[in-house]
């Protein structure tokens with residue numbers, strides 16, 4: 001975390017992937033507050049933003065009368081739903097890029113930035129990440145530009161695939177060997193959800209797996225802890241789950257002073 005953003009085109013060694021999604025962008029005010037936190041962190045370290053947007057997707061699906069259900073935390077994505085997911089996230093991507101400033105908004109289709117293959121035919125057009133164009137991200141970071149990546153990947157046939165945004169953030173952190181902070185609406189993983197006093201400062205892999213098996217890690221927290229472990233497996237130096245609802249938390253989480261740090 002001591003590495004400064006170098007000048008244009010200079011190499012960098014350590015950055016932070018910041019994931020935020022539906023819960024940390026429930027209002028325009030909150031969305032912009034998170035963007036301001038990201039812009040402040042970027043003055044210290046290179047930052048790549050990965051975003052979801054579950055509520056925006058829900059709203060656009062409902063407006064079109066397209067139904068979808070979740071299985072194991074993942075949206076079963078029909079071709080019709082895929083069109084809506086991609087359209088909604090593309091628009092959001094440009095808005096977030098504008099919010100952050102000095103940024104370029106990209107999706108998986110751009111220069112094969114995010115490649116995936118079908119995860120499970122029963123889930124429809126849901127992807128399993130197979131590759132990240134890390135060179136493109138490094139080039140942008142080296143030029144002082146913040147990449148903002150939406151969670152739609154491209155298949156070997158050139159079709160869009162829907163990937164959970166936490167999963168994408170973990171894969172990008174692994175590909176760049178950068179740390180990752182997952183911002184959400186709780187200030188970490190609670191041992192006795194929803195009691196905020198039960199927040200774990202750190203959780204080992206064994207504790208995470210126990211928590212999922214015992215059910216005290218549930219719902220949308222499951223893809224986050226799994227993505228954190230995946231990022232660590234792929235070489236990320238740290239993975240933290242923290243609140244996107246309070247000012248100053250992002251920088252503190254990246255220093256290991258807030259949220260729940262997942263350890264190998």
Ligand SMILES: Nc1ncnc2c1ncn2[C@@H]1O[C@H](COP(=O)(O)OP(=O)(O)O)[C@@H](O)[C@H]1O
Nearest residue numbers: 021022023184186189190193216217218220221
């Ligand atoms: N042990 C836990 N500690 C904290 N939150 C948990 C836990 N288990 C389940 N959750 C749920 O996970 C949610 C965060 O996941 P999610 O709603 O998918 O967030 P996001 O939209 O930010 O990706 C929390 O709001 C909470 O409802």
Ligand SMILES: CC(=O)N[C@@H](CCC(=O)OP(=O)(O)O)C(=O)O
Nearest residue numbers: 021022052053054074075164165
């Ligand atoms: C496969 C799958 O479930 N994809 C997610 C992608 C968006 C996402 O992950 O958004 P949040 O970060 O706001 O949850 C979905 O369709 O909702």
